[in-house]
Amino acid sequence: MKRLTVILAALVLVFGFVGGAGAYSSFADVKDWTPFKAIWAPNPWLPSSYSYTHDLSFLTETIVDAKYDLDFTNVGWVPWYRAVVEVSFNGGEWITGTVGGKDDEGNLIDHLYFDLADYIGVISTNHELTVTVRVTSLRGLPWTACIKSQTVSGHTAIPLPGALWLFGSGLIALVGLRRRDSRRQRTMLRTALACRRNWV
Numbered sequence: 001m002k003r004l005t006v007i008l009a010a011l012v013l014v015f016g017f018v019g020g021a022g023a024y025s026s027f028a029d030v031k032d033w034t035p036f037k038a039i040w041a042p043n044p045w046l047p048s049s050y051s052y053t054h055d056l057s058f059l060t061e062t063i064v065d066a067k068y069d070l071d072f073t074n075v076g077w078v079p080w081y082r083a084v085v086e087v088s089f090n091g092g093e094w095i096t097g098t099v100g101g102k103d104d105e106g107n108l109i110d111h112l113y114f115d116l117a118d119y120i121g122v123i124s125t126n127h128e129l130t131v132t133v134r135v136t137s138l139r140g141l142p143w144t145a146c147i148k149s150q151t152v153s154g155h156t157a158i159p160l161p162g163a164l165w166l167f168g169s170g171l172i173a174l175v176g177l178r179r180r181d182s183r184r185q186r187t188m189l190r191t192a193l194a195c196r197r198n199w200v
Contacts, residue, residue: 005075024064028153029054039094040085041138049134054152057127062181066116066154070133072099073110073148085112088132089119096136099145118154 031052040046041084070087072078084115089095116123123129128153135145 023158025061025154025158026153026155027059030055030149030151032149033147034149036148037145038146039085039133039135040145041135041143047167048136049132051130051132053149053179054125054129055127056129056152058122059156060128061156061158063120063124064155064157066120068114068116068131069149069151069153070097070099070112071110071148072112072146072152073108078108078110081138081142081145082136083145084136086134086136087112087114087116087146089116090122090126090130091132092119100140149155175196 037050039050041050042048065156068087069091070085078100079102080100082098084096085099086094086096095114096102097114099109099112101109103109116129119129131150131152133150137143
């Protein structure tokens, strides 16, 4: 019985370790706009919006989670303006964020982060993500918001290797056979002892 307990505990540890440590793989697709991508305050002459499509065809497994980062950190102008930026993913609704200036703790607001949970199904199907960015209002100098980079990142699920499942199934089958043999031996022993008492 102790040996059976040890084998079952080992199985739980193996499957738990593999399932917990190797079940997910991270990914990221970065568009670097070095030195920067400028989007201007709304006006009739200069662009206040643009679109970019991330090619995610390299992802072969199921996407578990994804997020988006607009990075404005490379330009020293960030403390001197505030821009209301709207972002649309794959033609969906506009999501609003404010960049520039400082927060209540004195930190520069130089990133905008977005959770892409609602778009995972579309990304997995089309293997691409089209992002449209526009400035709806901007005050302060130099009348342009400057993006350093934009990144889509997240995790994909990694299926456990078939060989591992076969190995585990085989061990479980061996444990079952051993238990059945043990029961059979105990039954035969009890029968033999009973016969001996009756004989005596």
